[in-house]
Amino acid sequence: MTSTATLLYRLQVIDLAMTQRVIRVQAINTLLGSDEQVAKAQQALEAAEQALKPWQARALDLDLEIKTLVQKLKQANDALYSGSIKIPKAMTEAQDEIAALQRRQSQLEDELLEAMMHTDEGQAAVTDARQSLAQTLTTQEMTQERLIAEKTQLETELAALETQRQGAASPIDAASLKTYESLRPRKGGHPVALLRNNSCAACNIEQTSMNVQQVWAGKTLATCGSCGRILASMG
Ligand SMILES: [Zn+2]
Structure with a gap:
């Protein structure tokens, strides 16, 4: 006997087998409840979008400013060459104004070029962050499927072990x-x-x-x- x-x-052998599975199920539940990686990828995307915005706005502002300036230049040139300005002093002043406007235009165009460069970089960063988020979501989905399958398996094993345990405990x-x-x-x-x-x-x-x-x-x-x-x- x-x-x-x-x-x-x-x-004890059965209990140890059960404990091992219960611990793994708890770990799986924690993993399933956590979307840390997705949250990180989402934050990275938001940050990239936020970094891009001011450069886009700056490029738009500069573009508008340049258009206004070009208009002013045209008017100044038209006035100068229309022959309506007769006094030499006034002519010199008009020429100086045109020169000043041209310098300003050149300066704004340099700034616009820089803003456009930053906008391009920013857009590339947003695209990367979007791809990264999509990848993270796919990976998470695959991981979760695997974890859920593992959990189901463990729960089946636990149910069988529970039955075994009852049988093992009954003669004691x-x-x-x-x-x-x-x-x-x-x-x-x-x-x-x-x-x-x-x-x-x-x-x-x-x-x-x-x-x-x-x-x-x-x-x-x-x-x-x-x-x-x-x-x-x-x-
Ligand atoms: Zn001992």
Whole structure:
């Protein structure tokens, strides 16, 4: 007849298998609930869009300013060459004004070129960020599918283990089960240790011959003199 300690050891094997799966399911739930990567990619896209905006606005402003300036230049030129200005001083002034407007135009065109360069760079950055976000979303979707499939598998295994556990626990008396359960959290889920070469397999301490006999007799639960675990023979 199988000793209670051995039955508890078999129960422990099932419990350890269950715990391992429960921990993995919890980890999967955490992973499924987190969209950190997507949030990061979204933030990067928003940042790129924000960085682009002022350059687009600047380019528009400059473009408008240049158009107005070109109009003014045309009017000044027309006035100068229409022959309506007769006084030499006034003519010199008109020429100076045209020269000043031309310098201003050249300066604004340089600024516009720079703004357009930044706009191009900014648009490229926005395109990159958009692609990166799309990629992240695809990756997340694939990862989530894989995780959900794994979780389903684990839950199936857990249900089977639960059934096994009920079968494994049913021949064990209530008092022994209670001892096992109370030791479980304190021994990191390993309340039962095998007796190997007359030593506790968990802590490697050699047991007294009385303890060894008690384990082999299997009538009462023997505990390791050192770590306090229930000692079981493989029998
Ligand atoms: Zn021990």
